[in-house]
Amino acid sequence: MTAVAGRRAAGFTWVRFGLLLLFVFVFLIPIYVLLVTSFKPLTEADPGQAWNLPQTWTTEAWRVAWEKLAPGLWNSVLLAVPGSLLSCALGSMNGYVLSKWRFPGADVLFTLFLFGMFIPYQGVMIPLVQLLVSIDELAGLQGVFYGGIPGLVLAHVVYGIPICTLIFRNYYVTIPDELIEASRVDGAGLLRAYWSVVLPVSGPAIAVVIIWQFTSLWNDFLFAVFLTGPQSWPTTVMLNNIAGAQATPYSQQMAAAILASVPTMLIYVLLGRFFMRGLMAGALKG
């Protein structure tokens, strides 16, 4: 490389770095707003100080937001923990069969599953509500499946099957067939081979699926507004109600928005690597 070209390349690197840094500032603007506004006392709600740092920092808005949001946060835990574990179990079994124990028509079936990943859930919502209402009626229950958390978990687990199956299938494809064959020769059946060969190496895929499902269950709003009632509202619905009320000051809205995002942000910070893999699987690239 000539000296001139070298200097040009170095200059270009600085331009690239500068542009990336500029975008970092743009991307962080909403975060600045969330944090700064949430620590402001009501007396500093004047629009003229909108972008200023608080003169007196207070956690008052956080306290109120926590009180209002706590029931929703708890409902979200009750929803997202069992929901992601169930999804993981189903996805793992499906992925195993569709990659290592294939039956005739497995590819067609897989394609049919995948379409379930892309359907707009609006298209199933009205029948889903009717079905959940009927289940409650038949079982003599009230507000368990329609209006309760179990119904919401059921919906998320079922509509999570496609993506979870996809992630596990793409992961299991990388396990050498010989390992399964060897255990078959040793007389192991479907379940024994799964238990002794496949499951012990499934760690990364399990992490990806649980993180993916936990995040989507925690952040879901559509199913929640259609299927739950005031007693079982998860975080997103409560957050929207808090922020939608005209009387709620900005400081409380922002504090509530941060509180609602803490669990998924923590997962992202601590387990970002697995989070990325889930995103990539969403792009159908295995």
Place this chain on the structure above:
Amino acid sequence: MRRARTWLPGLLLVAPSIVLIGVFVYGMLGWNFRVAMTDQHDAVSEGKFVGLQNFVDIWGQPRWHLSVNHAIVFTIVFVLGALLLGWLLAFLMEKGIRGEGTFRAIYLFPMAISFVATGIVWRWLMNSGTQERAVGLNRLFDWIGLPQWQWFRDPDWGMAAMALPAIWQMSGYVMALFLAGFRGVPEELREAARVDGCTEWGVYRHVVLPLLRPVTLSALIILGHISLKVFDLIVAVSGKQIITDVPAVFMWVAVFDSNDPAKGATIASYIVLSVAIFVIPYLIWSVRKERRS
């Protein structure tokens, strides 16, 4: 017979999921379509079959035209915006840069936040108050001498503004996809093109960009299907206001406020069709491609 014995246990293990997907995805899509073909316009009527009447009638409603137009504007701005910004970020990082991990983490983190939380902060940023009542971006723009806007309350460009939070949230994802695509181009190919006398720009134009086509397609499909069913973000930013109405919000209103299942199901069917029209060919294409390789 012996062969069946080898694959039958697998089929049995998947059977519960097959039944669930069959009932909850395909059964319910069909059921929804059936409701859309009845005159069940309130909770009590039994619902006589009326064929495609509802699908035709809805085009006579001004609100439907408005929501479809909004969805189109939103989709164009969001998909192009996120695609271009994501591509640009990946392009800037592609050859490796100091602090790449940090840059990537910052561009991607909005993905971990719910659209509802995003909507709350962007509603503040895009507040339409001007002059001394201005907060958010209008206040900032006032300081640096830029004009103040109506943002999502603008009758013509409101939906373009509404796409901004969505671009903020999704362009990091597009960046990650493109970055993986860029890195997937073998260095030997670039080197070969350089030896053949290609300029650095020519290498991109003739070698790298054509190889990014599959990634671009994936990104288009993902952004497109998110865009056509957008709901959370709109509700969080502006609620049920007509000025930002989209089909998904209109459907919600039809079901809960107007108590009109047939109309809700009709709108839902249109949303499904708009997505299916490009997702089905894409799925068939990608499964075939995988089988060939």
